[in-house]
Amino acid sequence: MEKLRLAEEPRVNRAGAGCDDGPATAEAGDHATGVHLPGLDHSTGLRSGQKSRYLLRFDDICPTMNWALWRPVETVLLDLNIKPILAVIPDNQDCTLHKGEGNDRFWDCVRKWQYLGWTIGLHGYQHRYITRQGGIVGINRYSEFAGLCRARQDASLRRAVGIFQREGVIPDVWVAPAHSFDEETVGVLHSLGITKISDGYHLYPYRDRQGMMWVPQQLAVFRRIPFGLWTVCVHLDDSPYCHPGYFAHEAARFRSSIVSFNEVISEYSCREKSLPDSMFASCLLRLKRTKAKLSRII
Numbered sequence: 360m361e362k363l364r365l366a367e368e369p370r371v372n373r374a375g376a377g378c379d380d381g382p383a384t385a386e387a388g389d390h391a392t393g394v395h396l397p398g399l400d401h402s403t404g405l406r407s408g409q410k411s412r413y414l415l416r417f418d419d420i421c422p423t424m425n426w427a428l429w430r431p432v433e434t435v436l437l438d439l440n441i442k443p444i445l446a447v448i449p450d451n452q453d454c455t456l457h458k459g460e461g462n463d464r465f466w467d468c469v470r471k472w473q474y475l476g477w478t479i480g481l482h483g484y485q486h487r488y489i490t491r492q493g494g495i496v497g498i499n500r501y502s503e504f505a506g507l508c509r510a511r512q513d514a515s516l517r518r519a520v521g522i523f524q525r526e527g528v529i530p531d532v533w534v535a536p537a538h539s540f541d542e543e544t545v546g547v548l549h550s551l552g553i554t555k556i557s558d559g560y561h562l563y564p565y566r567d568r569q570g571m572m573w574v575p576q577q578l579a580v581f582r583r584i585p586f587g588l589w590t591v592c593v594h595l596d597d598s599p600y601c602h603p604g605y606f607a608h609e610a611a612r613f614r615s616s617i618v619s620f621n622e623v624i625s626e627y628s629c630r631e632k633s634l635p636d637s638m639f640a641s642c643l644l645r646l647k648r649t650k651a652k653l654s655r656i657i
Protein backbone atom coordinates (compact mmCIF):
# COMPACT_ATOMS: atom_id res chain seq x y z
CA MET A 360 0.00 0.00 0.00
CA GLU A 361 2.78 2.39 0.91
CA LYS A 362 4.54 1.80 -2.39
CA LEU A 363 1.34 2.49 -4.28
CA ARG A 364 0.63 5.56 -2.17
CA LEU A 365 3.98 7.07 -3.06
CA ALA A 366 3.22 6.93 -6.73
CA GLU A 367 -0.43 7.78 -6.44
CA GLU A 368 -0.85 11.16 -8.05
CA PRO A 369 1.73 13.37 -9.76
CA ARG A 370 4.29 14.15 -7.06
CA VAL A 371 6.82 16.88 -7.29
CA ASN A 372 9.85 14.95 -6.21
CA ARG A 373 9.10 11.99 -8.37
CA ALA A 374 7.83 13.27 -10.29
CA GLY A 375 -25.67 18.45 -23.88
CA ALA A 376 -26.32 20.79 -21.16
CA GLY A 377 -27.92 24.21 -21.44
CA CYS A 378 -25.99 26.66 -23.59
CA ASP A 379 -27.02 30.00 -22.18
CA ASP A 380 -24.06 30.95 -20.07
CA GLY A 381 -22.90 34.22 -21.61
CA PRO A 382 -20.13 35.30 -23.93
CA ALA A 383 -18.02 32.14 -23.90
CA THR A 384 -21.12 30.10 -24.59
CA ALA A 385 -21.89 32.26 -27.58
CA GLU A 386 -18.41 31.59 -28.93
CA ALA A 387 -18.87 27.88 -28.60
CA GLY A 388 -22.21 28.14 -30.32
CA ASP A 389 -20.58 29.98 -33.22
CA HIS A 390 -18.02 27.22 -33.36
CA ALA A 391 -20.76 24.63 -33.55
CA THR A 392 -22.50 26.39 -36.41
CA GLY A 393 -19.29 27.04 -38.32
CA VAL A 394 -19.63 30.84 -38.21
CA HIS A 395 -16.20 32.50 -38.23
CA LEU A 396 -15.54 35.22 -35.68
CA PRO A 397 -12.41 37.39 -36.00
CA GLY A 398 -9.83 36.60 -33.34
CA LEU A 399 -11.51 33.38 -32.28
CA ASP A 400 -9.39 30.23 -32.11
CA HIS A 401 -11.86 27.55 -33.10
CA SER A 402 -9.75 24.73 -31.71
CA THR A 403 -9.85 26.18 -28.22
CA GLY A 404 -12.99 28.29 -28.25
CA LEU A 405 -11.00 31.25 -26.92
CA ARG A 406 -10.23 34.73 -28.15
CA SER A 407 -6.70 35.13 -29.43
CA GLY A 408 -4.38 36.69 -26.89
CA GLN A 409 -6.12 35.02 -23.96
CA LYS A 410 -3.43 33.90 -21.55
CA SER A 411 -3.21 30.75 -19.51
CA ARG A 412 -5.20 30.43 -16.34
CA TYR A 413 -4.93 28.19 -13.31
CA LEU A 414 -7.17 26.29 -10.94
CA LEU A 415 -5.96 25.15 -7.54
CA ARG A 416 -6.87 21.70 -6.20
CA PHE A 417 -6.00 20.20 -2.82
CA ASP A 418 -6.21 16.41 -2.56
CA ASP A 419 -6.69 14.00 0.33
CA ILE A 420 -8.78 16.29 2.49
CA CYS A 421 -9.88 14.13 5.45
CA PRO A 422 -10.16 14.35 9.27
CA THR A 423 -6.60 13.07 9.81
CA MET A 424 -4.88 15.34 7.28
CA ASN A 425 -1.96 17.50 8.35
CA TRP A 426 -3.84 20.42 9.89
CA ALA A 427 -0.65 22.20 10.92
CA LEU A 428 0.27 22.50 7.24
CA TRP A 429 -3.29 23.26 6.15
CA ARG A 430 -4.08 26.20 8.45
CA PRO A 431 -1.55 28.70 6.98
CA VAL A 432 -2.56 27.59 3.49
CA GLU A 433 -6.22 28.23 4.29
CA THR A 434 -5.32 31.70 5.55
CA VAL A 435 -3.54 32.49 2.27
CA LEU A 436 -6.55 31.29 0.26
CA LEU A 437 -8.86 33.52 2.28
CA ASP A 438 -6.54 36.54 2.17
CA LEU A 439 -6.09 36.29 -1.60
CA ASN A 440 -9.75 35.37 -2.21
CA ILE A 441 -8.82 32.19 -4.07
CA LYS A 442 -11.57 29.59 -4.38
CA PRO A 443 -9.89 26.17 -4.70
CA ILE A 444 -11.18 22.66 -5.35
CA LEU A 445 -10.94 20.56 -2.18
CA ALA A 446 -10.96 16.81 -2.86
CA VAL A 447 -12.67 15.34 0.21
CA ILE A 448 -12.49 11.62 1.07
CA PRO A 449 -15.91 10.63 2.45
CA ASP A 450 -14.71 7.73 4.66
CA ASN A 451 -10.91 7.59 4.63
CA GLN A 452 -9.46 4.12 5.28
CA ASP A 453 -5.99 4.83 3.88
CA CYS A 454 -3.61 4.69 6.84
CA THR A 455 -0.94 6.63 4.92
CA LEU A 456 -3.21 9.66 5.23
CA HIS A 457 -3.25 9.49 9.04
CA LYS A 458 -1.04 12.48 9.73
CA GLY A 459 -2.30 13.16 13.24
CA GLU A 460 -5.32 13.20 15.49
CA GLY A 461 -8.63 13.20 13.63
CA ASN A 462 -10.45 16.54 13.62
CA ASP A 463 -13.86 16.12 15.29
CA ARG A 464 -15.09 19.26 13.54
CA PHE A 465 -14.04 18.06 10.09
CA TRP A 466 -17.47 18.20 8.47
CA ASP A 467 -18.10 21.64 9.98
CA CYS A 468 -14.98 22.73 8.08
CA VAL A 469 -16.21 21.17 4.83
CA ARG A 470 -19.59 22.88 5.17
CA LYS A 471 -17.84 26.19 5.84
CA TRP A 472 -15.64 25.80 2.76
CA GLN A 473 -18.64 25.05 0.58
CA TYR A 474 -20.47 28.04 2.07
CA LEU A 475 -17.47 30.21 1.08
CA GLY A 476 -17.96 29.15 -2.53
CA TRP A 477 -15.07 26.70 -2.61
CA THR A 478 -15.57 23.63 -4.77
CA ILE A 479 -15.94 20.32 -2.92
CA GLY A 480 -14.75 17.27 -4.84
CA LEU A 481 -15.82 13.70 -4.11
CA HIS A 482 -12.41 12.02 -3.74
CA GLY A 483 -13.44 8.37 -4.07
CA TYR A 484 -15.07 6.58 -1.16
CA GLN A 485 -12.41 5.13 1.21
CA HIS A 486 -9.20 5.85 -0.75
CA ARG A 487 -8.26 2.16 -0.80
CA TYR A 488 -6.64 0.69 -3.90
CA ILE A 489 -8.19 -2.67 -4.64
CA THR A 490 -7.60 -3.22 -8.37
CA ARG A 491 -4.60 -3.07 -10.71
CA GLN A 492 -6.38 -1.10 -13.42
CA GLY A 493 -5.47 2.33 -14.72
CA GLY A 494 -8.81 3.18 -16.27
CA ILE A 495 -9.46 6.08 -18.64
CA VAL A 496 -6.59 8.41 -17.70
CA GLY A 497 -4.09 5.56 -17.53
CA ILE A 498 -1.29 7.10 -15.47
CA ASN A 499 -1.42 4.68 -12.50
CA ARG A 500 -2.16 0.97 -12.53
CA TYR A 501 -4.08 0.80 -9.27
CA SER A 502 -7.50 2.01 -8.36
CA GLU A 503 -10.40 2.09 -5.95
CA PHE A 504 -12.82 1.78 -8.87
CA ALA A 505 -11.38 0.99 -12.32
CA GLY A 506 -11.95 -2.63 -13.30
CA LEU A 507 -14.74 -3.30 -10.81
CA CYS A 508 -18.17 -4.31 -12.07
CA ARG A 509 -20.83 -1.63 -12.25
CA ALA A 510 -22.74 -3.00 -9.26
CA ARG A 511 -19.72 -2.72 -6.94
CA GLN A 512 -18.87 0.74 -8.15
CA ASP A 513 -22.48 1.78 -7.79
CA ALA A 514 -22.58 0.51 -4.20
CA SER A 515 -19.36 2.31 -3.20
CA LEU A 516 -20.28 5.58 -4.85
CA ARG A 517 -23.77 5.54 -3.32
CA ARG A 518 -22.21 5.13 0.12
CA ALA A 519 -19.78 7.96 -0.64
CA VAL A 520 -22.52 10.32 -1.79
CA GLY A 521 -24.67 9.18 1.16
CA ILE A 522 -21.99 10.39 3.59
CA PHE A 523 -21.86 13.76 1.85
CA GLN A 524 -25.67 14.00 2.00
CA ARG A 525 -25.72 13.04 5.69
CA GLU A 526 -23.22 15.83 6.36
CA GLY A 527 -25.06 18.40 4.26
CA VAL A 528 -22.33 18.66 1.62
CA ILE A 529 -22.97 18.69 -2.13
CA PRO A 530 -20.37 16.93 -4.32
CA ASP A 531 -19.52 19.53 -6.96
CA VAL A 532 -17.05 17.42 -8.94
CA TRP A 533 -15.50 13.95 -9.13
CA VAL A 534 -11.81 13.62 -8.21
CA ALA A 535 -10.63 10.02 -8.56
CA PRO A 536 -7.96 8.70 -6.17
CA ALA A 537 -4.82 8.00 -8.24
CA HIS A 538 -6.59 9.38 -11.38
CA SER A 539 -8.00 5.87 -11.80
CA PHE A 540 -11.59 5.28 -12.89
CA ASP A 541 -13.30 3.82 -15.93
CA GLU A 542 -16.38 4.16 -18.12
CA GLU A 543 -18.50 2.33 -15.53
CA THR A 544 -17.48 4.89 -12.92
CA VAL A 545 -18.48 7.73 -15.23
CA GLY A 546 -21.85 6.07 -15.88
CA VAL A 547 -22.55 5.66 -12.15
CA LEU A 548 -21.46 9.23 -11.40
CA HIS A 549 -23.80 10.51 -14.10
CA SER A 550 -26.67 8.48 -12.64
CA LEU A 551 -25.95 10.05 -9.24
CA GLY A 552 -26.08 13.55 -10.68
CA ILE A 553 -22.31 14.20 -10.62
CA THR A 554 -21.55 15.56 -14.08
CA LYS A 555 -18.14 17.19 -13.64
CA ILE A 556 -14.75 15.50 -13.54
CA SER A 557 -11.42 17.02 -12.52
CA ASP A 558 -8.96 14.88 -14.47
CA GLY A 559 -7.24 14.29 -17.80
CA TYR A 560 -4.30 15.96 -19.53
CA HIS A 561 -6.04 17.98 -22.24
CA LEU A 562 -5.42 21.70 -22.67
CA TYR A 563 -8.89 23.06 -21.99
CA PRO A 564 -12.13 21.86 -20.36
CA TYR A 565 -14.79 20.31 -22.55
CA ARG A 566 -18.17 18.60 -22.33
CA ASP A 567 -18.43 15.07 -23.73
CA ARG A 568 -21.38 13.51 -25.54
CA GLN A 569 -22.79 12.11 -22.29
CA GLY A 570 -22.93 15.60 -20.91
CA MET A 571 -19.97 15.11 -18.56
CA MET A 572 -17.77 18.17 -18.10
CA TRP A 573 -14.05 17.35 -18.06
CA VAL A 574 -11.73 19.89 -16.43
CA PRO A 575 -8.08 18.87 -16.91
CA GLN A 576 -5.58 18.35 -14.09
CA GLN A 577 -2.00 18.43 -15.32
CA LEU A 578 0.39 20.09 -12.86
CA ALA A 579 1.77 19.49 -9.36
CA VAL A 580 3.36 22.96 -9.07
CA PHE A 581 2.76 26.30 -10.78
CA ARG A 582 4.61 26.75 -14.06
CA ARG A 583 4.51 29.67 -16.46
CA ILE A 584 2.87 28.35 -19.59
CA PRO A 585 1.65 30.71 -22.33
CA PHE A 586 -1.77 29.12 -22.99
CA GLY A 587 -4.20 26.56 -21.59
CA LEU A 588 -6.28 25.99 -18.50
CA TRP A 589 -4.11 24.30 -15.89
CA THR A 590 -5.16 22.68 -12.64
CA VAL A 591 -2.37 22.58 -10.07
CA CYS A 592 -2.90 19.65 -7.69
CA VAL A 593 -1.39 20.18 -4.23
CA HIS A 594 -0.47 17.45 -1.76
CA LEU A 595 0.37 19.39 1.37
CA ASP A 596 2.87 16.90 2.77
CA ASP A 597 4.94 16.80 -0.38
CA SER A 598 7.91 18.97 -1.17
CA PRO A 599 7.91 21.85 -1.92
CA TYR A 600 4.57 22.57 -0.20
CA CYS A 601 5.75 21.35 3.19
CA HIS A 602 8.30 24.20 3.23
CA PRO A 603 6.93 27.24 5.10
CA GLY A 604 6.07 30.13 2.85
CA TYR A 605 6.34 28.29 -0.46
CA PHE A 606 2.61 28.12 -1.12
CA ALA A 607 2.01 31.74 -0.06
CA HIS A 608 4.75 32.91 -2.42
CA GLU A 609 3.46 30.94 -5.39
CA ALA A 610 -0.20 31.80 -4.78
CA ALA A 611 0.64 35.52 -4.71
CA ARG A 612 2.85 35.24 -7.79
CA PHE A 613 0.12 33.59 -9.87
CA ARG A 614 -2.95 35.19 -8.24
CA SER A 615 -3.97 37.28 -11.24
CA SER A 616 -4.20 34.12 -13.37
CA ILE A 617 -6.04 31.94 -10.84
CA VAL A 618 -9.74 31.40 -11.48
CA SER A 619 -12.49 29.49 -9.70
CA PHE A 620 -14.02 26.20 -10.78
CA ASN A 621 -17.43 27.85 -11.28
CA GLU A 622 -15.91 30.46 -13.60
CA VAL A 623 -14.31 27.70 -15.66
CA ILE A 624 -17.53 25.70 -15.89
CA SER A 625 -19.47 28.76 -16.93
CA GLU A 626 -16.97 29.67 -19.64
CA TYR A 627 -16.44 26.24 -21.16
CA SER A 628 -19.82 24.60 -20.60
CA CYS A 629 -20.50 24.18 -24.31
CA ARG A 630 -16.99 23.57 -25.57
CA GLU A 631 -16.45 20.24 -27.31
CA LYS A 632 -13.28 18.16 -27.29
CA SER A 633 -10.94 19.01 -30.15
CA LEU A 634 -8.20 17.11 -31.96
CA PRO A 635 -5.46 19.25 -30.34
CA ASP A 636 -6.94 18.29 -26.96
CA SER A 637 -6.49 14.60 -27.68
CA MET A 638 -3.01 15.06 -29.16
CA PHE A 639 -1.85 17.19 -26.26
CA ALA A 640 -3.26 14.76 -23.66
CA SER A 641 -1.53 11.84 -25.36
CA CYS A 642 1.84 13.66 -25.47
CA LEU A 643 1.62 14.76 -21.84
CA LEU A 644 0.68 11.26 -20.68
CA ARG A 645 3.69 9.83 -22.53
CA LEU A 646 5.93 12.46 -20.98
CA LYS A 647 4.67 11.73 -17.47
CA ARG A 648 5.14 7.96 -17.94
CA THR A 649 8.70 8.49 -19.18
CA LYS A 650 9.46 10.79 -16.28
CA ALA A 651 8.08 8.24 -13.81
CA LYS A 652 10.19 5.45 -15.35
CA LEU A 653 13.35 7.57 -15.22
CA SER A 654 12.74 8.52 -11.61
CA ARG A 655 12.61 4.83 -10.71
CA ILE A 656 15.88 4.13 -12.54
CA ILE A 657 17.92 7.15 -11.50
Ligand SMILES: [Zn+2]
Nearest residue numbers: 418419536537
Ligand atom coordinates in the same frame (compact mmCIF):
# COMPACT_ATOMS: atom_id res chain seq x y z
ZN1 LIG B 1 -5.84 10.93 -3.06
